[in-house]
Amino acid sequence: xxxxxxxxxxxxxxxxxxxxxxxxxxxxxxxxxxxxxxxxxxxxxxxxxxxxxxxxxxxxxxxxxxxxxxxxxxxxxxxxxxxxxxx
Amino acid sequence: xxxxxxxxxxxxxxxxxxxxxxxxxxxxxxxxxxxxxxxxxxxxxxxxxxxxxxxxxxxxxxxxxxxxxxxxxxxxxxxxxxxxxxxxxxxxxxxxxxxxxxxxxxxxxxxxxxxxxxxxxxxxxxxxxxxxxxxxxxxxxxxxxxxxxxxxxxxxxxxxxxxxxxxxxxxxxxxxxxxxxxxxxxxxxxxxxxxxxxxxxxxxxxxxxxxxxxxxxxxxxxxxxxxxxxxxxxxxxxxxxxxxxxxxxxxxxxxxxxxxxxxxxxxxxxxxxxxxxxxxxxxxxxxxxxxxxxxxxxxxxxxxxxxxxxxxxxxxxxxxxxxxxxxxxxxxxxxxxxxxxxxxxxxxxxxxxxxxxxxxxxxxxxxxxxxxxxxxxxxxxxxxxxxxxxxxxxxxxxxxxxxxxxxxxxxxxxxxxxxxxxxxxxxxxxxx
Numbered sequence: 001x002x003x004x005x006x007x008x009x010x011x012x013x014x015x016x017x018x019x020x021x022x023x024x025x026x027x028x029x030x031x032x033x034x035x036x037x038x039x040x041x042x043x044x045x046x047x048x049x050x051x052x053x054x055x056x057x058x059x060x061x062x063x064x065x066x067x068x069x070x071x072x073x074x075x076x077x078x079x080x081x082x083x084x085x086x087x
Numbered sequence: 088x089x090x091x092x093x094x095x096x097x098x099x100x101x102x103x104x105x106x107x108x109x110x111x112x113x114x115x116x117x118x119x120x121x122x123x124x125x126x127x128x129x130x131x132x133x134x135x136x137x138x139x140x141x142x143x144x145x146x147x148x149x150x151x152x153x154x155x156x157x158x159x160x161x162x163x164x165x166x167x168x169x170x171x172x173x174x175x176x177x178x179x180x181x182x183x184x185x186x187x188x189x190x191x192x193x194x195x196x197x198x199x200x201x202x203x204x205x206x207x208x209x210x211x212x213x214x215x216x217x218x219x220x221x222x223x224x225x226x227x228x229x230x231x232x233x234x235x236x237x238x239x240x241x242x243x244x245x246x247x248x249x250x251x252x253x254x255x256x257x258x259x260x261x262x263x264x265x266x267x268x269x270x271x272x273x274x275x276x277x278x279x280x281x282x283x284x285x286x287x288x289x290x291x292x293x294x295x296x297x298x299x300x301x302x303x304x305x306x307x308x309x310x311x312x313x314x315x316x317x318x319x320x321x322x323x324x325x326x327x328x329x330x331x332x333x334x335x336x337x338x339x340x341x342x343x344x345x346x347x348x349x350x351x352x353x354x355x356x357x358x359x360x361x362x363x364x365x366x367x368x369x370x371x372x373x374x375x376x377x378x379x380x381x382x383x384x385x386x387x388x389x390x391x392x393x394x395x396x397x398x399x400x401x402x403x404x405x406x407x408x409x410x411x412x413x414x415x416x417x418x419x420x421x422x423x424x425x426x427x428x429x430x431x432x433x434x435x436x437x438x439x440x441x442x443x444x445x446x447x448x449x450x451x452x453x454x455x456x457x458x459x460x461x462x463x464x465x466x467x468x469x470x471x472x473x474x475x476x477x478x479x480x481x482x483x484x485x486x487x488x489x490x491x492x493x494x495x496x497x498x499x500x501x502x503x504x505x506x507x508x509x510x511x512x513x514x515x516x517x518x519x
Contacts, residue, residue, distance in 0.1 A: 019176075021173055042238075042242075045238050045239070046239060049234070049238035052234060053234075053235040058232070
């Protein structure tokens with residue numbers, strides 16, 4: 001069964017909590033960016049890469065840089081999941 | 088005494104020490120195991136590849152950073168514990184172990200309370216090829232899907248990350264770099280740091296010995312060139328490392344990290360630091376031969392040059408911490424080299440092998456064995472060379488067989504020799 005958008009968000013949130021210390025006690029909202037939770041550039045790469053690996057999806061690096069908040073990142077994840085299911 | 092010709096700015100003393108080994112986490116635990124002659128060797132814990140011929144190892148695969156910081160971390164400044172959690176979370180094992188040993192040495196040196204100018208405080212790490220399991224694992228992942236390799240592989244796979252992560256943790260802003268010399272790396276790092284201090288480029292240096300995390304392909308490679316023990320003691324791992332004994336058959340690979348804080352005598356006096364020992368000198372030589380086989384002449388040159396550098400006559404040396412890996416040829420050649428350098432004095436001074444208990448910590452060995460040497464000097468005893476069951480008639484020095492004994496050590500040498508004809512020797516003396 002395909003992973004839902006909510007399930008994908010849970011994976012991202014869980015990795016954000018594990019990797020970005022400042023995010024641990026905070027509610028993670030889709031209209032915020034990882035930077036808002038104190039993530040540095042390497043931590044952002046880590047959250048995205050670990051989440052993609054866990055969800056077994058691939059988003060081209062060139063597209064990832066276009067996401068300005070977590071909701072947009074989720075959009076990219078969703079599209080990648082649909083593409084891989086269609087394939 | 089000519090020794091006094093160096094001024095306080097160019098004399099180097101040890102003011103902090105830390106170890107993480109299979110014989111103990113921390114210098115006190117390590118010292119107890121040394122005194123008791125307790126082996127840290129076992130069968131594999133982490134690597135479970137039945138194809139590996141060598142089943143004897145000093146395996147730190149069960150080291151848990153979180154557990155260490157939660158328990159022994161109570162003795163560290165809490166800001167450093169928090170920073171360590173953040174910096175070391177995704178760091179491969181070798182960098183974690185090195186950073187923990189460094190934390191211990193830093194706290195032991197009392198630097199947090201009585202500081203050293205960070206810009207005058209460097210870091211020299213004995214480290215190369217330290218992340219082999221991490222690299223191998225990511226190569227396998229890459230084969231499956233390139234995007235799924237570890238996100239920070241491009242940074243963390245580099246040996247230099249070992250230096251960088253610990254320098255960030257301890258805010259060391261002086262000269263920081265790696266030194267590579269195969270199994271002599273630890274001594275080479277000590278010698279390099281000593282040079283930094285003597286030339287005035289730094290007031291202090293952290294010297295770390297980073298472990299080579301053990302990976303089956305490297306171990307199989309060493310088995311193929313007959314370097315490791317694998318024939319007789321796989322079922323009896325604590326008896327496998329037996330330097331000088333007639334049944335020695337190869338070294339037992341081991342993981343272990345060590346760290347020293349060294350500083351000029353002037354710096355230690357300014358800080359009112361507790362001085363553990365003085366590094367009197369050190370030197371290295373090459374056999375100009377890429378092979379793994381030891382050369383007596385090169386080893387002699389390293390020992391003689393180190394004693395010259397230390398301005399110490401052989402008659403004043405009262406202990407040798409031998410390289411003594413438990414290989415048939417290596418131990419025999421080293422004994423001959425010691426006899427040639429020390430003459431009749433060789434028969435009057437003890438020569439022991441820390442590797443009989445610890446196994447061979449490879450790049451970290453020199454640093455850890457220098458710590459073992461200082462521990463014995465400070466505490467007034469000699470640790471045994473264990474597993475001395477069948478004497479080799481050709482090896483007839485006092486190896487402190489099987490049982491520790493009291494001894495006063497004022498000046499000692501510690502040898503480390505590496506593949507590729509890299510020879511080194513460090514001379515250490517009682518705290519001035």
